[in-house]
Amino acid sequence: MNSFFYSIKQAYLSLTQTPSFAFSVITTMSITLGALLCILTLAYVMLFKPLPYPDSDHLVKVEHMLTNKDGSSSEPLFSYPSLMYLVENQTAFTDVALSSYDKQVLTSHSSQPTMLTTYVTPSWFKVFKVPMILGRDFLTDVNIKSDISEAVLSFETWQEAFNSDMNIVGKTVRFRDVSFKVIGVSAQSFIEPQLRFYEDDNVGFKSQVWLTWNFNRMSARARKDWGSINENLIVVAKLDKNSSKEQAEQQLTTSVNNKWQEGVASDAFFDGWRVDIRVTQLQSAILSTHQQSVLLLLAGVFGLVLIACSNIANLFIARMAQLQKSLAISAAVGAKKAQLFKLLLAESSLLMFASLVIALAFASVGFAVLQQNMAQVFLRVDEVALSTFTLSSALFFASMFALFFALLGNQMINYRAISQHLHGSGKGVEVQVSKKVRYSLIVSQVAIASVLVFGNLSLFSQALNVINKPIGINTENFVDIDFSTVRRPTQEERDGPVLGTAIKNSLLALPQVEAVSNSQSPLSGFYDMALTNVVTNEHMIPGVKWIDEQYFQLIDQPLLAGDYFTIHDIREGFTAPEGKVDNMVMIINDVLAKKLVSQGASLDDALGMKFKMDESGVFTVIGIVKGMQMPGASTIPVRAYVPSSVHSISMTVKLKPHQTLSREQVVTAVSEVTSLFALFSMKDVAEIHQQLLFSERATAITTGTLALLTILLAALGLFGILSYSTQMRRFEIGTRLALGAKRRDIVKLIVLDNLIAVVLGIIISIVILIGLMIGFNEQLQNIVNVSLLPLFLLTLLLISCIAFNACYLPLRAYINKPALYSLRGSE
Amino acid sequence: MNQSIKDIAIKMTNVSKVFQTEALETHALTDINLTINKGDYVSISGPSGCGKSTLLSLLGLLDMPTSGQYFIEGEDVSRLSLDQASETRNSKIGFIFQSFNLIDELSVFDNVALPLRYHRDKPDAETIKKRVNECLAQVSMTHRTSHKPNQLSGGQQQRIAIARALVTNPAILLVDEPTGNLDSKSGDQVMDVLAKLNENGTTICMVTHDPRYADMAKIQLKLLDGAILTVPSLQIAN
Ligand SMILES: Nc1ncnc2c1ncn2[C@@H]1O[C@H](COP(=O)(O)OP(=O)(O)O)[C@@H](O)[C@H]1O
């Protein structure tokens, strides 16, 4: 033990003699190790760490698949009656937790915030073992159809909206016009499972309030309709210890299917259809879509590690040359090989553990950055933190690296040269790194760097393409403005002039405003609604939006067939009375039209088709518009547009060129008309656009950073190896100069000499890339295309430029001075 | 004794060399005047640090003088660019180093051929082969042309280096301590080769501190503190 400390002390003293070596190693290693630990922890949490709930391996997601007579299946979505039947009649699960997500205004609160509310059954709190800091959660012994309206607040809601009111329990909160009694507050430590499987843009969703299940906003009709499916019904269950996923699937499929057939028996449309219940592990269901990005990141970071290792190996080789003399002296006074090795090990350990400490700090910063910026990309990123896993992998990697570099250094010591040195005979005792080692360092650097730079640049350019892709409509100078009701309207307000129109006119009167459409912004306000073709009984779920007659002209969304809405189509009432309205109009986009008409037929055939939408009534298609791409989406979604009501208080305002509109100006304008409405939200449409591009920007930033880091490390590495090998060849270069070689000849010599290694590295990178393309054909399908070829050439050009400069720059020291300077010391 | 320009191999007038290092100025050579005629065999000796190697590297255009003029075969080479110096070294000067300076990766043949590959006439393979073999014959090393230098003894390596120095038919051979890394038997052999070359007309300028070998030269210069001490018979040339 004593000798161990002695070695460490010696190593420390010797390193303080070469601060630049220690600095280079520690910087390279701590950056790399920090990135590695950060991504490794993320990968561990996302891929392996059990969900933070009791018996998490028994938790499953339950899905309901409809398959038609041709054998094609719908999205895995429940119909409300199927869901309730399953909950009340299943035996395979010990608990079934239902949830349904919504966004609504907390009308009882003075600032009227919009909140993310989640309707849950009592077992939801039991299954996820939600810790409470105040009050209680929902009682599990009550029927799930209980009509007692209760609310549980999240910790953040309690803090932010209720000022951490210790007496909150027992008070009442009101959403829209339903009151709920607050029964408890969840603890801050609760990590909410990300269960909204079908909405990519809502990853990272955090419920602000949980409400009694039975108050969910499913309409009375939908609750009875076996044939209509809804994406907002989410089922998680805990498997009974005695039953397997497969058994549960079989049992439930049989019983739910039988019941479902009875339910749709009266509807000839469903002849030959069937229901299948699918049960999957909750963990894999939650993470399946995000695994690929994590694996890609992991691959990128491992590439960085390889490059860093080869850089550091190179630094160690040069260091050995420097140490040779003192090693020789140690050997002279009797140090054995093992003792010399111990000295090297002490030195590399010291360096690695110093790097490790800094790396842990880098990793912590990385965690914070990930959590703040990547919550929408990586589920469970909230759980990423310095953990036993991080620390043990950090120790593992640091030890492995320390051992590796010590062994490498040991390999480099030429013991025969040492003894010759001691006997004062022989030529120099320079540590000569064999050409083979130097070449393989160059080859591996070039190969890894090419693959990494190319991979990152591909993802980077793909993300940039999406970011810069025109979305097909005009969003310039638009502001999205929403109002909310501050209180219940008085009788005069109900009977008086229409306030929606009044607000619209007051906005139009502002000098900056060019036009106002009584609709939400072109980038928001689509709701998935079930439409039923009145003739064929076919169902579809387009994103439906309520708009006024100016909407399409205002945003320049082109009409392909039929007509726009007119002022007469705008509804006068708040909602159409159930079943009474059957002559309303609808405009659809071309993507939906294509699905409606028979293959090859003109889209115009869709005009005149009639659709029933829940209790809203029957709509006739009168127009077809060109589909609009949503920012960040790869396909154009199916859309249907229906006329809004004169009472609608969602506005899209178009400003005159170079004008701005402030909150105050809007508030003043509206307060002159009415005191019923408050300004709820006001956002530039361009800002909404940016938010929708979030994950692309995250990708662009990550891959751009990785590409830059790779280029930097590869340049440093290549420069290191090549300047070292040039240094090794100094006397040869001097001799050639003495014999009459010109500068050009020397540059040619060195470049040609390393060209083979560089070309070999490039060939290997091509082989790796082709291997990857074959191996991950499916995952890479939408990434790989011809446009990557110039990008690959760019990568090669970049690497070649770096390699050339790494050859040329160290040479300048020799060829731009009289030949003597290279020859000196050769005698 | 008067000599025509044609017979002068090299000529230095008032050449000085000052090394500038941080605070210190080292006057390695001061006002050197030196003429070497074709066919001469000159030795330069003196104590360590007197400027022998510096003088030799100025003679070999490996470094530039601080002041003074230098002519090789009548051509002023005092102010050449790096590449021009390379070209002149290639065609006019043959180097023989104390540590041979053969390139380990190249065969004996390619080592000897190396100066021809940098030659401005770009001789063809046939010419190169003929010339290389001629020079190897002059140093009696025609066997082993495909060996690598490190497979040969020190004496053999130095003879290869001599062949390499001869290959472009230089105006002068510059030799720096040719026997410094050799045992006495190999050293003697190498000196015999040089003597024979000189008999056949090759001009040689050799640095050595071994008085035994210095005596083999026809003209012996002694250097002390950067200045030539004894210049028998040469001063007349000026
Ligand atoms: N590059 C240099 N920088 C500074 N001083 C030098 C340099 N080269 C040689 N000298 C100095 O010039 C003097 C002559 O050196 P050198 O020609 O090597 O002597 P010799 O070969 O006779 O031993 C010495 O004092 C030496 O220290």
Ligand SMILES: [Mg+2]
């Ligand atoms: Mg010397």
